Amino acid sequence: MSKPSGIYRKLVKVFVLQMLFISAITVLGVYIAATIVEKVMIKAALEGEAIHYWNLLKKDPNHPTPNTDNLMGYIAKQGDYSQIPDTLKSVPLGFRRISFDGRQPIIYVEEKHGDRLFLVFDEQSVGKLSFYFGVVPLSLALMVIYVSAWLAYRWSKNSLSPLVSLAQTVRDFDVRRDQPDALKLEGYNQLALNDEARILADSLQEFTQRLKRQLERERAFTRDVSHELRTPLAVIRGSLELLEKQAQEPLQQRVINRMQSTSDDMLSLIETLLLLAREENHAAEENVLVNELATALLEQVTQTHHLTQHDVSLQLKADFSLVVKAPRQVLNIVLGNLIQNACNYTLKGSVTVHIQADAVEVCDTGLGMSEAEIIVAQQAFERLPKTQEKQGYGLGLDIVKRLCDRYQWQLSIQSQPQQGTCVKVRFAQAQIGASQHL
Incomplete structure (x- = not known):
């Protein structure tokens, strides 16, 4: 019941x-x-x-x-x-x-x-006499009042039952799991229902149809963008590989390397934006060993950032062997953005990736942020004007936050100006496949 x-x-x-x-x-x-x-x-x-x-x-x-x-x-x-x-x-x-x-x-x-x-x-x-002529009539009057109130309650309940049933139907509908057509509203358009229920049902039905058309346009857009943006980038990357083989001077080699790094970042950004644009999660989940992924990301960042020029060291601290059941691409984007942000805002010192029982924490000894700057940094296309290195697009932390919200991971940021920043991603317990002491 x-x-x-x-x-x-x-x-x-x-x-x-x-x-x-x-x-x-x-x-x-x-x-x-x-x-x-x-x-x-x-x-x-x-x-x-x-x-x-x-x-x-x-x-x-x-x-x-x-x-x-x-x-x-x-x-x-x-x-x-x-x-x-x-x-x-x-x-x-x-x-x-x-x-x-x-x-x-x-x-x-x-x-x-x-x-x-x-x-x-x-x-x-x-x-x-007072009982027969006072209490008895009073009791009868109270009974009439009680019965009238009960009838009013039953009438109100019957009048509201279509609205309550409509609310239950909407509550059971999961927009992340169900298709818009799964929201059955035809039974609420009958003339026997009250006007409010019909108006709400008609409005919801129109909204779901508009949502369905919007989702169809979005899927078509992501398919087109996936092809139209990747094709020129593939051409650019192929041309850069040819130029790299022909480059003889160190200056030419550095320019080509920067262009390759930028094209790699652009391709990764396109993949991330396409992933976020999809309402449904099409990425297959797998058991990802976070330790191996973090090691690969640190090696990649070492090759693309000139860390030795700024006396910045990368460290991996693993207390556990952590396995998370999630799309590898999503974990790669989240951890990769956090590590790159830490390197961008650390001119001297260290960047440490700390793997814990149910979380990964990325800490740096860089410039740090105030509470107001933390809020700004999590907004799209917002960057803090503190670095002189590659400026990026101001999407890194916003992407991390959106992906964490989608997979119900807990994101927390602790920072002090001139003392560094620590960003922790705590994974949902249901997604942790294994966590063992090293």
Whole structure:
């Protein structure tokens, strides 16, 4: 059984709070009404009975005290309490409730001209009347309110059920796994549904169709770019290889090497951008030994960077033999960009690649960055103007961040100006194939 959705929980919460509020107000109203009846109305009635009896007694000194089913009167003339029950003798003047003959009647005591009048009012019969004419109608009214609120809740739930079902359909749709056509919205376009559900379904259906067309255009674009950009680069690289064989002067050789390095960087950048442009991950995953990959990357960077001129050393520190299940090309791009960035921003010192149990950390002793510069460095086409070496395209750290987000790797950067930078990529546990101490 599926759990109730958020909006259903909110409806239940509102319904329960509404019932509690109505019940609390009703109980408070009954209590206030009972207090008013006892403290005001009954007191006023007993005071009126006392005044009426004093008037009758004035006309007839032998007039009997009140004696009815609900009201009993006693009088002590000139201090003679012989006819007064013992329980009432000590009751002071005023209005109060006491225990009398096993009940809790209301007693009103008044004194005039040396005579003391005791009026005992037993509201038991009145209480029965109040129950039948007060509590019962009130209970029926509460039942009507409760039933009406419950019907309103059921009606609201039925009215919102198409929206909740539509939300569940969208929630179950995974844009990274499912095709746009997998989002089935035809059932929500029926005329029997409310206008909001139909409007949302129509809007979502139009959006998915636009998304489908956009994905088709993007796939066509990546196919065309893959061919159109690689072909001229292949021609350039082939021509550079011929020139390299014919180059005789050291200056020509250095120029050709820089052109080859630049074309290699451009080809790698094109492959990376094409990989990021694809919504689906077409790259096959394999168990990649990060230690071997890092060693190859360090050798490659040593050949393409003039590190000895700046007294920069590359070091590999491996505490574990780490195997990560991921596309080799993706790991190559991530680690390669981090190592190249570290070399570009280190004019003197060292660049260390530290392989840990579940992460790879690239640390340098270079220029470092402030917190504001770290934010800028992660944005596309942004570079920090601190190096005099090859300037690149300002995409390295942005590409690393996007790839880490795609594969759910955790990227963290720690840096201090003039003290160097450490960038760590922590891999998801589910992707770590093996990690052993060396």
